Structure formats: C-alpha cells, structure tokens
Amino acid sequence: MTAHAAGGGTIALTYREAVRAALREALEADPRVFLMGEDVGRYGGCYAVSTGLLADFGPERIRDTPLSESVFVGAGIGAALGGMRPIVEVMTVNFSLLAIDQIVNNAATIRHMSGGQFSIPLVIRMATGGGKQLAAQHSHSLEGWYAHIPGIRVVTPATIADARGMLASALACPDPVLIFENALLYNEKGEIPADAGAVDIDRAAIRRPGSDVSLITYGGSLGKTLTAAESLAGQGIEAEVVDLRTLRPLDDATILDSVRRTRRAVIVDEGWRSVGIAAEVMARIMEQAFYDLDAPVARVCSEEVPIPYARHLEAAALPQTDKIIRAVEHLMGSHD
Amino acid sequence: MTAHAAGGGTIALTYREAVRAALREALEADPRVFLMGEDVGRYGGCYAVSTGLLADFGPERIRDTPLSESVFVGAGIGAALGGMRPIVEVMTVNFSLLAIDQIVNNAATIRHMSGGQFSIPLVIRMATGGGKQLAAQHSHSLEGWYAHIPGIRVVTPATIADARGMLASALACPDPVLIFENALLYNEKGEIPADAGAVDIDRAAIRRPGSDVSLITYGGSLGKTLTAAESLAGQGIEAEVVDLRTLRPLDDATILDSVRRTRRAVIVDEGWRSVGIAAEVMARIMEQAFYDLDAPVARVCSEEVPIPYARHLEAAALPQTDKIIRAVEHLMGSHD
Amino acid sequence: MTQSEKGPAMPDRAHALDLLRGMIRIRRFEEKCAELYSAMKIRGFLHLCIGEEAIPVGVMQALTPQDAIVATYREHGHALARGMSAGAVMAEMYGKVGGCSRGRGGSMHLFDAATRFYGGNAIVGGGLPLAVGLGLADRMQEKANVTACFFGEGAVAEGEFHESMNLAALWRLPVLFLCENNLYAMGTALQLSESNTDIHEKAAGYGVASEAVDGMDVLAVEAAARRASDAIRAGKGPYFLELRTYRFRPHSMFDPELYRDKDEIEAWKRRGPIVTFSGHLRDAGLLDDAALASIEAEVEREVDEAVAFAEASDWEPVGDLTRDVYTEEDAA
Amino acid sequence: MTQSEKGPAMPDRAHALDLLRGMIRIRRFEEKCAELYSAMKIRGFLHLCIGEEAIPVGVMQALTPQDAIVATYREHGHALARGMSAGAVMAEMYGKVGGCSRGRGGSMHLFDAATRFYGGNAIVGGGLPLAVGLGLADRMQEKANVTACFFGEGAVAEGEFHESMNLAALWRLPVLFLCENNLYAMGTALQLSESNTDIHEKAAGYGVASEAVDGMDVLAVEAAARRASDAIRAGKGPYFLELRTYRFRPHSMFDPELYRDKDEIEAWKRRGPIVTFSGHLRDAGLLDDAALASIEAEVEREVDEAVAFAEASDWEPVGDLTRDVYTEEDAA
Numbered sequence A, B: 001m002t003a004h005a006a007g008g009g010t011i012a013l014t015y016r017e018a019v020r021a022a023l024r025e026a027l028e029a030d031p032r033v034f035l036m037g038e039d040v041g042r043y044g045g046c047y048a049v050s051t052g053l054l055a056d057f058g059p060e061r062i063r064d065t066p067l068s069e070s071v072f073v074g075a076g077i078g079a080a081l082g083g084m085r086p087i088v089e090v091m092t093v094n095f096s097l098l099a100i101d102q103i104v105n106n107a108a109t110i111r112h113m114s115g116g117q118f119s120i121p122l123v124i125r126m127a128t129g130g131g132k133q134l135a136a137q138h139s140h141s142l143e144g145w146y147a148h149i150p151g152i153r154v155v156t157p158a159t160i161a162d163a164r165g166m167l168a169s170a171l172a173c174p175d176p177v178l179i180f181e182n183a184l185l186y187n188e189k190g191e192i193p194a195d196a197g198a199v200d201i202d203r204a205a206i207r208r209p210g211s212d213v214s215l216i217t218y219g220g221s222l223g224k225t226l227t228a229a230e231s232l233a234g235q236g237i238e239a240e241v242v243d244l245r246t247l248r249p250l251d252d253a254t255i256l257d258s259v260r261r262t263r264r265a266v267i268v269d270e271g272w273r274s275v276g277i278a279a280e281v282m283a284r285i286m287e288q289a290f291y292d293l294d295a296p297v298a299r300v301c302s303e304e305v306p307i308p309y310a311r312h313l314e315a316a317a318l319p320q321t322d323k324i325i326r327a328v329e330h331l332m333g334s335h336d
Numbered sequence C, D: 001m002t003q004s005e006k007g008p009a010m011p012d013r014a015h016a017l018d019l020l021r022g023m024i025r026i027r028r029f030e031e032k033c034a035e036l037y038s039a040m041k042i043r044g045f046l047h048l049c050i051g052e053e054a055i056p057v058g059v060m061q062a063l064t065p066q067d068a069i070v071a072t073y074r075e076h077g078h079a080l081a082r083g084m085s086a087g088a089v090m091a092e093m094y095g096k097v098g099g100c101s102r103g104r105g106g107s108m109h110l111f112d113a114a115t116r117f118y119g120g121n122a123i124v125g126g127g128l129p130l131a132v133g134l135g136l137a138d139r140m141q142e143k144a145n146v147t148a149c150f151f152g153e154g155a156v157a158e159g160e161f162h163e164s165m166n167l168a169a170l171w172r173l174p175v176l177f178l179c180e181n182n183l184y185a186m187g188t189a190l191q192l193s194e195s196n197t198d199i200h201e202k203a204a205g206y207g208v209a210s211e212a213v214d215g216m217d218v219l220a221v222e223a224a225a226r227r228a229s230d231a232i233r234a235g236k237g238p239y240f241l242e243l244r245t246y247r248f249r250p251h252s253m254f255d256p257e258l259y260r261d262k263d264e265i266e267a268w269k270r271r272g273p274i275v276t277f278s279g280h281l282r283d284a285g286l287l288d289d290a291a292l293a294s295i296e297a298e299v300e301r302e303v304d305e306a307v308a309f310a311e312a313s314d315w316e317p318v319g320d321l322t323r324d325v326y327t328e329e330d331a332a
Ligand SMILES: Cc1ncc(C[n+]2csc(CCOP(=O)(O)OP(=O)(O)O)c2C)c(N)n1
Pocket: A038, A067, A069, A091, A095, A098, C074, C122, C123, C124, C125, C151, C152, C153, C154, C155, C156, C180, C182, C184, C185, C186, C251
C-alpha cells in the first residue's frame, strides 16, 4: 500500500472521524464499495461512525439492514463473490455470533475449498470490547478468538492513523478482513498527517522502544499499556510496547525480535485469559525464543467471568494499568 | 461421582454403544432427562448413537427437532431453567456455529449475570473432528475454541470408559457442559467393567506413564498419541501420555506434575494451531513450570487450512502419529 | 385468527385504578432513571419504555405467580409490573449488591427467581428460544403455566424469531409471544426492516393464533392477554399478540433521533396510555384530581424509597467477582 | 400468488430429447457414483439426487450463462445440468487435482467459476445468504442476471431461510429460490419439521411471488422456472418455487432408512421423472427404443469418459495443501 509521504501538515481528529474519513474515501474511490449494516444510515451508526454518509452516498450504497446478522453478513460474502467490495458493519462483536457460521463456514473456506477459483474481498467492521458498563452480553472481546480461523484476516486498529489507514488496505485485500474497533477508542483524539492514507496490515509496530521488557498488546489495551510503560520508566524499567495491529496472521518477526532483545515479555489482552491471543503469543515465543528468555512470559488478560455491569467489578475484570505494572514488577523480580 | 467398584466382570462395547448406554441409563434414572436434536429419534441419530431410544422412551423424551439449531439449543437452556435436565444433541460441532449465540450469550452468562439466582443444568453433546473426508465445513475441531468461554464446561471423552461415564457426571453438574465426541471414535471397541458408571469430569488422566517427555492430548488424538508413544519406546524414549479429558476448566495440577517430572512436553491437538487449546497448555506450562523445562514445549496441531476432502491432503492436514514422533525426536535432540 | 377488539368494558374502580397506578409507577420510575442517568448514578445503556406502559401492565393481569417471563433490554416496565421490588430494580441500575442481579446485570439484565422473571436479554431475539424451552419444561412437567415472552418488532427479522415460532407451534408449547411493535428498531423503521409489515399476519403464517392489539389501551391489552393465556392454558398451543405502541423517548440515552420527526412523536403522545386511560376514567367518573394526586404521591414515595434503597445498598466485594461463573457446590 | 400449472404443452422433439438426455445423464452418473462409493473410489458423504432429476434439468433451461447458481450438498444434478464437465465433477469426487475444486471439496463442494456455480454448501441453509448477496451484486451492477438458489425443504426451518427471504423481498433482489421439497430432511418428515407444511404459502408470506410445482414433471419445472426468471429479469424481485419431489435413495450412503417404508418409495418411483417423461414422449411419438438406446449409449460413453478422466487425474501435491487459504498476490 502507499506509504505516507512526508509534508502537507497534520490534522487533529477522533478515531471515529478517522474511520468515517476512511469510509468516505473508500466510497469515493471505488463504485464497487458500499456499506451495509444495522442503523448505518438513518440512525447514523450506533457509534455515530457513519453519520452523514447516507446523505452523501444515498441508500443504495449506505444500506440499513433489518436485524438479520446472518443474512447480511452472508450477503456481504455473496456480494463480494459477485464483484462488489462490501463493507459490512456488524454493530458489535457481540452480535457477530449470530453470523459466525457465515464467517467460519463460508467466508473462511470458499477460496481454499473451491481450489482457488473464488476470492472473497469482504471487509467486516465491528466494535469490540468492554469498559462501558454494558454487561455480559455487550462487552465481549472476541477478536483474538476469531484469530483461530484460517482463511480470514483479523486487524485491530489501536491508533488514529490505523483507524484512518487500515480500511483501505483491508479493501485492497482479496480475502475477508475483520476489522475490530474498540468502542472506547472512538472518542480518542490525535494528530495524523493531513494526507494520511492506507497503512500496511501485515506488521506489528513498536509504539515505544525499550530494552528491559516487551509489553505486547493491541486494540483497546494499547493506551493502558503505554501508560503502564511510562509509569515503569519512573521506576527505571524501560518497557518496549509492541502493538500487534494484526492478530491473524501474527507478525512473528517483530514480536520475536523485540523479545530477543528484552528477554522478557508480558502480553496484555482484553480477551479472556484461557485460549486467547495472549496464549498464542506466548506459545510462539516458547517455540521460537525459549532460550532467549530470562523469565517466563506473563499475561494480563480479562478475568474469566462474564463481564459485569457494576463499574468497580467491570474495572476489576478488565486489564488495567496497575495490573500491567504489577505483572512487570513481578516479572523483573522473578529471574533467577 | 460414584467411583467404579471392583468385581462384576467386564463387557466389550463400542464407544457408540457406551454413549448409548449412558443415555439409556440417564433416561431411566431421572424423569427430568430428555434428549432433543436433529434426527435423534426416527433416524436413530446421524452417527447411530441414539438408535432404539425412541422406541423405548417415546417421542416426548426423544425429540426430533426441525433444522433449527439456535432455537433447540436455546430451548435446552430454557428447559434447564424450567427444571428439566435436557441433553441436546447438535449433530456435529460444525452446526453448533448456528447456535453459538445461545451458548455464549445465554448459557454461559445467565448464572453469573443473574447474581447466582439461576443455574443451567444443560448438557450439549456434539460430534467433532475430521478424518472422514467430509471437507471444510464438516471437519471442524472446535472444542478447544469453546474452552475460551467462561461459564461453560468442555469435556472430551477419548475412551470407552469416559464415553460411558462422562454423561452422568455432566448431567449431575448444575452448569452447562459441552461433550465433544470425536466421530472417529464411535466404532472403537474396548472393555470396561460391566458395572462401569459415572467418572469424574475434573481431572486429566495419565494414559501411559513415562519419564522422558509428556505428550499432552485429548479426544480423537489420544489413540495416535499412544501409538506414537509405543513407537518412541522402541527408540528408548519413554513418553508419558496425558489425556486432558476436560478442556475447561483445565486440570493444571496433572499437567504440571507430569511436565515437572519429564521436563519436556509436546501438545497434540486436532484443532488449528493458532489460538487453540495447545497454545493454552503451553502458556500454562510457561507460567507455572518454565524453570522446570529442559526444552521449549512443542505442539502438533492441524495445519491452518480449511480441511480438504482429498484423503492424502486431509491426512496431511491433521495430526498424525509420524508427526508426533518427529516432534518428540526433534525435542529430545534440542536441549542444549 | 384476528379477533382484535376495541373498547373492552370498563372494569370496576379498584381494578381500573390499579391499572392506572401500575402505569404511572413505571412512568415515574423511568423518569427518575433518566434523571439519575444524567447524574451518572446509572450507567451503561438505559432503554426507557415510556409510552409503552400499557403493555406490561395489561399483560401481567393475565399471569399467575407460577407463570414465567422472558423480557428484553427495555424491561423495567415488565419487571415492575411483574411485582419486582422497585428498590431491587433501582439498586440493580446503580450496580449495587442489593440489586435484583447483585448489580452485575444493570438495566438490561433484571432477573428475579421469586417471580420467575428470566431476565432482560440484550441480544435482540435472544430470549425467544429461552421462552420456548421454559414452555417445553412446563409442558413436560404438566404444569399449566404460561411463559410470556416480550420482544420488539425489530426482532421479527431475526432467524431466532422464525425458529422459535415454528418450534413453539409445532410442539404446541404454552408460550405467549408478545411483540411490542413500536415501529422502530433503533433508527430503522418497520418498513425498512420487513418485506411484510403486518407482523401479526406473519405470526399467523406459522399456524399460531394471532391478534393485533392497540398497545396504547391498557384494557385492550389486558383483554387480549386474558384471551391468549386462557387459550394457552386450555392446551391450544402458543399465542401471538402484536401490541401496537410507540416509544416516546429516544432508543437509549445515546440516540440523536435523526430518523423520526417531532410531529410524529407528538401525535403519539396525545394517544399516550396514561393520558388516554385517565381521561376514560374521568369520563366514567372513576377518577378525580384527589385520587390521581394520591396515586402520584404513593408512587413518588415508592420511587423515592427505591432510590434511597439503591443509595444505601453496598457494592459487591471485588473478591466476589468470580463467584457464580459456575454454581458453587461439589459438582463432581 | 399460486399459479401452478399442470401439463404444459410438449415442446419440439429436439428440446424434449435434450431434457430426457439431461435427466438420464444425471441418473447414470449418480448410479456410477454409488458404485464407485462401494469401490471406495469416492469417499466422505455422498448424497444422490436420483428421483429429483427433473428439477435441475428443468430449472437450468431458464438460465443464461451469466446467471449464478448456489446449491447444496446434493448438487451433482445441478452441476451437470448447468453444463459442468462430468469429468471434472467425477475427478472432484475422487479427490483428484483435475476435479472442479482441485479435489478439495468433494461431492458436497462442487465449484465452477466458468459457469458461475458458487458451490455446493454443506451447511443446511448456508447458501441462501450467499445467493442474496450475489443477487445484490448483480442488482447494484445493473446486470439482468438471476441467482438460482437451491435448498431442501429442511432448510425452511433454519433462521437463515427467514432472514434471506425477508431481505431478498425487502430489497427486491433478483433471486430465484428453489425449494426441493422431497418430504424428508434426513429422517425427519416435513410434518415433524414445520408447523405449517405448506412451504410455498410460507414463502408468499414474505411478499414473494410463489408457486408450488410438480417437481417430478420436467416440463412443469421448466415452465415455472421460465415464468419465475422472466419475472425476476423484469425487475419484479425474488421468486419462490416449491418443487415437490422425492429422493429414491437413502439420504446418504450411511442411512439405514428407518423412517419411511418401501411402499411409499415404490409409489413415488412409479411417478419418477424419467419414466414418466419417457412415457409421455413415447405417447407423443417423440421417442422410440432406438432413440432411447442412443441416448443411453451417449450417456454411458460420457460417464465412462468421466471415470477415465478421474482415474487418470493426479493427486494434488501435498506441498500445495496451504495454497489458497489466502489469495496469492501481494495483498499489502
Ligand atoms: C442481535 C442484536 N443485534 C443488534 C443489537 C443492537 N440493538 C439493540 S436494541 C436494537 C433495536 C431493537 O428494536 P426492537 O426489537 O424493535 O425493540 P425496541 O428497542 O424498539 O423496543 C438494536 C438494533 C442487539 N442488541 N442485538
């Protein structure tokens, strides 16, 4: 994809605005692109991401769907097979469970199972994550879980630049890409180059260099992890923060390069602990960098409970800065 | 649960017959128990597990359902809430994706989310696994994936005794239990005590003791792993084979005890490699037994492809005895 | 199948005032919730049923204590009308341990074993299969109970609606399907959601007895619910009521309401269930200012007490976070 | 909505013999498959459409090469009638690289880009949303194509049927829904699956033009498919055909057929699409023994060649196993 060319100044915008700008650009650039999902049009998007697009692009390209997750996701697959470049918005990952058969059994299989005859250039966007006191059925973080499935790509923009740039790359990809937007990020503000565009969706990124420990995270936990790293710096611990950016396929090279340098790692993952992306990163480090480690890799994940409504319980259930700091402190003390 | 009392002789039966005997016993023992699912009655069960039960227990308790996975799984949850002890058969894990919203958002959450007011004593049985040349949509091994979800239990009977005994324990459990029956096992034959009954669903089991390496597996891969262990014994490598039996919650104690003794481990898992139960076991060993390891833990999983139809390709996609042997050989050579 | 009636006879004064009180109770309770949401005492999503109160109040008249209820995320009205304590509901919305779900569920997940209230459900359509199963359990245990299952018209587009209607009809289960058709699912108007907008006709297609009812008329709702539950108890299988109504407030506290205009809302407000029914009662000489004032005072006291209860309630100890993920007993 | 017709006029001889040949081709091909299954050349699941051949043959008459097809796991007939090479289909069932899906799909997953054949689908109901999307793509690109979507009556109970019918009708998409009602879903008879067993009426409930058709009569199927596709191409939105038929063979090669009796099967066999149509042709003087023998010979040759092709085809190299999980090109 086009790398960002220097010059042209910067603009300040929210993550929400960045996604909207990316949608607008995609709709303008390619007549095959359209957006479909619940309340993306007249309501303006449940997180107000698509506000204004219906007025500008009309109801043929900004399609409000009935509450029928399975058919509109499946129709996205079919429309991609039929030559379009659909962007399907599933309001939140919680509702994607109603469409998961289409994703796992159709989107992920058809290319391979047809002997390579058909590609499915489909983008599915969904909000993900907890932290808004929406309780057990509305607080899932299943992006790492989706990363189990061969045939799909899973990306998790954590920065304004990635919110702005990942959609174009996902659309350029001939295969299904799931974009998970952590709902707590929508109001985050930041500066990006005025001409910011597509960014790669292949590589993890070092968001903060450091030499003592690698903190490996993604999505909604990046901010907490960076805060933890700053705080640790005050104690003289220099943490490197790796943003996975793409959960499937994982960028082993960046992860392992960091861990080999720091010799210690903590994975921070808003998903539940067991059988999550954190375990996978740990497994890869085990397989490929075991002898480089000074201490066992640790993880800070969500507690294994349905996420509760009460503010204090929810906070206790999710990864937080202080838990990250404690995990690092424990790790730094634990080499023998 | 009742442990097996000695005496009384043994009987030979298939895994299929063992499950059927367990169903029959449960239906006889408790009027609240009933079986519901697609073709469990008149057809006799898609894998002929429930053949004969309709004749003996009638259509009120052996309920053929329409092709409506979401409602009959959800109705199982509701019936459990309403005082029954439903056994829901989802023909295969592949179709459970159509019901996964009910499992993840209702079955797994209601106890916690209601503040402990309601329990859901529901058993969901499904066939799982590949190896029958049924291709990508009919060969999933998602039991490890389900183990990500707090609020449910996941058990994987790999032996005739467990096929016979796990159902009763699952029914006695006040919470939702998913039983995954690897379809390749149905024709396996073995001897169990004539009065065999319930077995615990909490502990992993050492299926073969050994001192050099722990081979940790479950379900359909147990046989292949035992074969590999026999073959390795011929080379002087004594492998201990651990059958996880229950994937959620994992029995850390048995796993770690074994690994601390052997100091090496290979996980064998028919699920896809990334973000699977193998990664979780590796992560737990990393966390709790890192300093006991002589070499990095390795894993033999399914290749990350939709499982193909062609026999040779399918065989290459799934874990096989020779791959297990090679992984162990590699591991035994790799300590420094 | 349709036998929709309008204007059932006015009931006796005590019952009539009970109905009015029930609706006012929900209205004032929710108005207080909105206030407390602004004050950030209540968080998360808050969906008010203001304008739709005739439905829970009317329906609950037909239910016995043994009947079961399955509701949606817009379920304060159902919970209160079912007889759940306003204090426990309010404490739930505060996230306090005195809440009906120990503060873990919040507004969208009110549960109560004592009244067989099997929860609000935040997945649109997600409650229907549960209701089918509860009905099945009652049927298999030969109990003459009804399971009342509430859902919005938006849920009709979900596959689970279809599967649930079919199975309940096929097995003749004692389920009372209650579709609260308020014309919008968030911002999506019915005609953008359904190829056939006649919901009750759709239900009839499954062979389920079905009626369309004026959901703004508490007496009509009560009468229909009685017909329906009588039929169900008589073993005639499931019954479907389409209750035509309107929500006066935004979908949730985040809704900018870009999709409907003020005039439409005002027109429906003039048909509001409380204002209309009060008018009928006054016309019939069953209500005067004093009686209304006394109801309002009684309700105000209850709501104030609910708030006080919620304020006084404790937070669940963080150490209990992982309690009840599984049932605590020796399971194996 | 119903305009079911019986006994459309006999077409000219060439076309009539084409139809007969099409059906016989499927029959003989599948008989060979059954044989090869016993010989363990074909593995996995094998679902034969023997008895149902009038449907694929009749429907395909109405489609153009630009139209799209979505089928089920019982799709050999659809693939052959669509014009896919018998050799490529047979090689697929052998699991050979010369197969239409390189041997990766097998019997249940025949794919062919050249004829816009978007696959057999082994998830009951799983193809319907794809068909809706293909129709949407054609509509948005202003192509006058039809997407023909085959499924069994068992799929009607799935939520995806409901969601797909509604969306196709709501958006007036060019989808031809083809329900092959063979009365059983595995061992589950229609009346154990549907509260309302009148499938085509069910479809009409979505506001979709709908007909019940004698699926054993190839001319009736062709005529209905032409009416339907004409209407769709004229922009009238989706169309639904319930094709009443029967499978003569067990569900798959594993089915002990405990759920239906021989008499029922024999009665339907007497109404078989090939025997009936041959009879009509003979009555009309369009078919004699010689003509039939020549068709049989031609078909036998094609089937033999298909087997030879499959036998001669290679196995895909194991090294290619992970090819095409993702599209091979520089994606980013
Ligand atoms: C499966 C699912 N999809 C989407 C949502 C988001 N959502 C919450 S309420 C709602 C509208 C539902 O409308 P309706 O069923 O008519 O009920 P109402 O809110 O009008 O009472 C939507 C789309 C959800 N909760 N669940």
